Amino acid sequence: MKIGFDAKRAVENSTGLGNYSRCVIGAISHRFAQNHFLLFAPRKKKNVRLLDIAGRENVSFIYPRRFLYRLFPSLWRLFGIKSDLNGAEIYHGLSNELPIGIEKTSVRTVVTIHDLIFLRCPQYYRFFDRLIYRAKFKRACEKADAIIAISERTKRDIVSFFHIDPERVEVIYQSCDWSFAAAISVEEKAETARKYKLPGRFLLFVGTIEPRKNLLLAAKALLRLPDDIHLVAVGRKTAYQTLVEHFAEENGIADRVHIKNGVLFDDLRAIYHLAAVFVYPSFIEGFGLPIVEALLSRVPVIAAKGLEEAGGEGAIYINPNSDEELANAAAEFLSVQEKADRAIEAGLRHTRLFDGDAAAEKLMSFYARVLRTTRNEMIPAAAK
DSSP states (O other): OEEEEEOHHHHHOSSTHHHHHHHHHHHHHHHTTTSEEEEEOSSOOOOGGGHHHHTOTTEEEEOOOSHHHHHSHHHIIIIIGGGOOTTOSEEEETTSOOOTTGGGSSOEEEEEEOOOHHHHOGGGSOHHHHHHHHHHHHHHHHHSSEEEESSHHHHHHHHHHHOOOGGGEEEOOOOOOGGGGSOOOHHHHHHHHHHHTOOSEEEEEESOBSGGGOHHHHHHHHTTSOTTEEEEEESOBOTHHHHHHHHHHHTTOGGGEEEEOSOOHHHHHHHHHHOSEEEEOOSOOSSOHHHHHHHHTTOOEEEETTOHHHHOSSSEEEOTTOHHHHHHHHHHHHHOHHHHHHHHHHHHHHGGGGOHHHHHHHHHHHHHHHHTSOTTSOOOOOOO
């Protein structure tokens, strides 16, 4: 089988959709090495996290050939890819969109929808961004032969907002980079702690520092915890970071709040392993992959209610508007080691749902079912 992927995010993004794309491509090209995988990328860009995949004999990169598309690669993604499909039988849009007109070719199409947060919580997005996202996502769902949702929450939103038949939407959980589960040496932990000037005992948050991720709640909860407990946040900076920093200064905890931007991936793994508790009080998520990264790193998790798909039974779920609930949950894990240990063990069991090989098996089975049907015919359900 020859399978094409939209690889823009895999090549250009270090986190988020880039991680998802690399995990999908990496797992399926390793598990099903007898197939050939075409990675459609608008431009060449060195990404060290893609080197292993790029070196595989069954993986080829496809770039724009025509001068116009090399000059305007975004146009190639929209219109030009369908002329460069190189015999692909399946084309999988890994990040919410498909090329315009690809449904008129013989290639079968699958699109992954990650979330519809811009529709559920429009206040977090600019007006014109919402218009563009809605047009792209809705069109992809309507034109695709089949749709993958990364969570049951996302599937419900696809059905509700776009009026898509739920039988056309398959939930396949995204896999996580299993390197988070690997042991980190004492020396590496110590070096990472020195490099980033990390405190001794800290709550960890990982994600873009933006309003919907709700980092401010964790800073507020810090006021209710002992002075030796700190907060470390790792993520891309937005204007919201200034709000959190001002709160910390005004409340005398600036020396206990440590926000780190531009952290290297290998260092992030060590930071997870150094954390006492992971906190993720986000108001809304399509899934919440950092929660799984924390579980793999053997860190007890506190998350907002609604994120149970990612956190499983071992996590504690709190009201994202209650700093008191967050502080009380953190105090439980920090003071009762047995409770933290039980949460860690339950979390590790839960991570089996996100195993890369299992996700690759489900995805390849899904592709096969798509190919066995004719266009506009319902994709048969997976065998139970």
